[in-house]
Structure formats: structure tokens, C-alpha cells
Amino acid sequence: MRAYLASSIGVACAAALVLPLALPASAAPAPSLTSAAPAGPAGEVSVPGSTQSLPLHALPAERAGAAAQGLTARDVRPFSLVGVVWDDPDTELHGSVQVRTRATGSGAWSDWQSVDTHNHDHAADPGTPERDSGTVRGSTAPLWVGASDGIEVRVRAEAPRSGAAPAALPRGMRIELVDPGDEPVIELAGEDTAQGPEVPEGNDTGTTSGQVPLPALTAEESAASAVNAELVPLGAAEIPELTKEATEAAFADQFGDEAMVAKPYIGPRPRIITRKGWGADERLRERNFVYTKSVQAAFVHHSATGNNYSCKQAPSVLRSIYRYHVKSSGWRDFGYNFAVDKCGNIYEGRAGGVAKPVLGAHTLGFNSNSMGIAVLGTYSQSNPPSAAVTGVARLTAWKLGLYGKNPRAKTTLTSGGGNRYKKGAKVKLNVISGHRDGFVTDCPGARLYGKLGTARSASAKYQGR
Structure with a gap:
């Protein structure tokens, strides 16, 4: 399968939907909390943060x-x-x-x-x-x-x-x-973006390229970046946005016109800050990537980390959550597939490739054939910024579109077991659901949950429905 690269100067690139040649979940090794990290003078793991x-x-x-x-x-x-x-x-x-x-x-x-x-x-x-x-x-x-x-x-x-x-x-x-350790150098959308419209016209996010010269990559960084090689060069700090027309053209070029006829509703690819961009230490996570078969639904969460952060601090918040998920909770990697901050910036979450069906640890019982999106903040009593809702809509319009899903439709998933549905139950859910739809929980908070209808409509509009 051919690879198409996009540079920071705006060259169009293909929206990758490459089915991974990787071990299935059942064959993946058990997580290691100190995966491939070098030892310090006293045998301690030496990593940032x-x-x-x-x-x-x-x-x-x-x-x-x-x-x-x-x-x-x-x-x-x-x-x-x-x-x-x-x-x-x-x-x-x-x-x-x-x-x-x-x-x-x-x-x-x-x-x-x-x-x-x-x-x-x-x-x-x-x-x-x-x-x-x-x-x-x-x-x-x-x-x-x-x-x-x-x-x-x-x-x-x-x-x-x-x-x-x-x-x-x-x-x-x-x-x-x-x-969280030191901040990476990358330009983010400013705080004023948080007051933007929920359904903006056109595809302009008001952000600029934040790519900077990068040092040589470690083996772990190379592996985490290579899974996005159909989208951007190795080591890129961000995946630039594409117009809807460029996204569709790249998809048709890569998979053929028949594939485009079968999946005609793909939203414009949004700008996504990569793990390299937010400073993920790739030595912390489990080495291999695990995939599921497809992406049939998106579960929206709030991170419940509070709202006392600036968008410039969002990479630090992500590095902290990542370290907490792996080192403290014992997970194999960052739990969510994507994160969105209060200014609408979108971040790559769990490693494995932003266009691929990476198995996450976000919605107990419904991690298979789904993706998890965490909006950074706590939205039980606080309204989510409109830019964050727009970020969810833009991301889902693209990612769900790659898998032929209508953001306003329903889909059926099989429960892996939880407190709302027993294992094996066939459950009809919204293609864009809140965490509480699959599990008895407050997440994603009542105020963010109340905005999911807006996100579904905006996402479908971005897809051209």
C-alpha cells in the first residue's frame, strides 16, 4: 500500500486507513511499567518527569x-x-x-x-x-x-x-x-479559541503549524511515529489539517474510487498534535500496539482532572495523565485514543496510529470496535467550551467517516461486561455516545453529555450529510 506524506508547508496527504499487521490482543504480551527505559546510576528508571x-x-x-x-x-x-x-x-x-x-x-x-x-x-x-x-x-x-x-x-x-x-x-x-517534566515546544490554539462557534463555517481552525526541528528519535519514538507514516514524516509534532476535498481525494487515491463511492461521507481531517508533539515518553508504555477490528462508535469522556489549566499547559496535563495511567494505575498506555483541550486542540492518545482502530482502555466493556475521546476538564457542573465541542465534532467527522459511520446514527456493539450491560449483550448505542451510555457513571459530566447532540449534528455537517 502506498504511503503519502504531508509536510508542514501544506502538501496534501492521504488519510490513512491502513489495517495494521500486528498481534491481536490475545497475543500481546503483558504490560511492563518500565518498558525499555534506561537505568540510572542507582538502577532507577531515568525518564522525564x-x-x-x-x-x-x-x-x-x-x-x-x-x-x-x-x-x-x-x-x-x-x-x-x-x-x-x-x-x-x-x-x-x-x-x-x-x-x-x-x-x-x-x-x-x-x-x-x-x-x-x-x-x-x-x-x-x-x-x-x-x-x-x-x-x-x-x-x-x-x-x-x-x-x-x-x-x-x-x-x-x-x-x-x-x-x-x-x-x-x-x-x-x-x-x-x-x-509531568519539561514542556515540548509546540504552538497551540490560544485561550480565545475557547469562545469560538460550536459549528464554525469552513475548515479554518485559526491555528498555525507548531512543528520545530526535532532531535534524533529513539527506537520507541520511531515506532510510535511510524504508525502515522502514511500521514506525516517520521517524527512530526503534528498532523496538519486537510480540507474535505483534499481528504476525500487522498482517500480515493489510496483506496480507489470504488472505496470512495462506498464511503462518501468523510469529514475534513483536523489538525492533530502527535504524541511527539505533546511530549509522550515512549519508554513508559508497553512496547507493542494492539488493535481491534473497526471503529463503529466514539465514546466521549471528561478527564475529571479539573478545569484549572491553560491550553498551553494541556501537554503537561496529558503527560501527567499518561504517567498516572501507566506508572500508577498499571495500564499498558494512555487510556484514551484522543484528547481535546478547552481550546479545541486535538491530541493523539494511545499509540498505534490515529487513523487505525487502536484498542483503548476508556469505556469498560466497550473498548472493542470503538474509540475514546477525553475532553480535558470536569464538566459535571461547568459548561464545556464551544471550541471543545467543535473539536469533538471535527475529530469524529473524520475518524468515523473513514469507517463509514454516520455520527447521527445508531450502531450495535457487544458488551465485554460491566455494571450496565452483562458480557455478551448486544447493545444499540449512538455512534457518538457518552461514557455513561455504556457504563453507570457520571462521565462525561452532565453538562458535556448535554452537548453531544450538538456534536453529532456538527459532525454530520462536516461529513457533508
């Missing part, structure tokens, strides 16, 4: 019969994101997690902030090598707190019901403090 893992201790209970653990206020090494993990991934944390952090520089302590405890619904499906690797842990959602050097934690179990035994907390709880 760091994770401090501090065990929690018993605290005086404030409610009769309720268990409490945490940490008193203390100095720690610099970090920007926090989360709590525990030993057994099948154990849920029934209670609350709150943290206070001290800002680096000013020394000011924040108010108590709540951490979303329901992260068990974002995970690899039961029975997959990733889920059964033995490295997976129970975990809360991560919370972005910004540059900090002090921490205080309190975890409280639910108060027991009258006559019931005292509620217990999971064993082996630890607070994870993640430092």
Missing part, C-alpha cells in the same frame, strides 16, 4: 464507625497532578478523597479539592492481557493542581448505615504525585 508514591496512614475518624486515612501537611518534591491508588483493581473506594496543595513559589495553600473516586469505569475490558497483567491497580481519577511542593490528604469511607458494619477503605492506598 517523576512519580512520588506515598502510603496513606490512619487518621482520626470524624464520623462514628467511619474509616479515615491520609497524610498531614508536608513538604514534597515538585508535582502538578495527584491521584490515589490501591492494591485491588476490583475493589471500589466508597467514600471521598480530598487534597490540599501548596503552590510552588507563592507558598499559598489551596482550599480542599475533591478527587473523583469513580475511575474503575475507565479500564481495559475483563479477560484482556492488559486487564489481567497483574500490574493493574484500583485508582481514582487524577486531578490537575498545577505546580506544587506541599500536600495534605484525607480519605473518608462512607458513614455506615444504621445497624451495618463500619465501611472499609481499600487496602494499600497511596497518594501519587506526578511531575
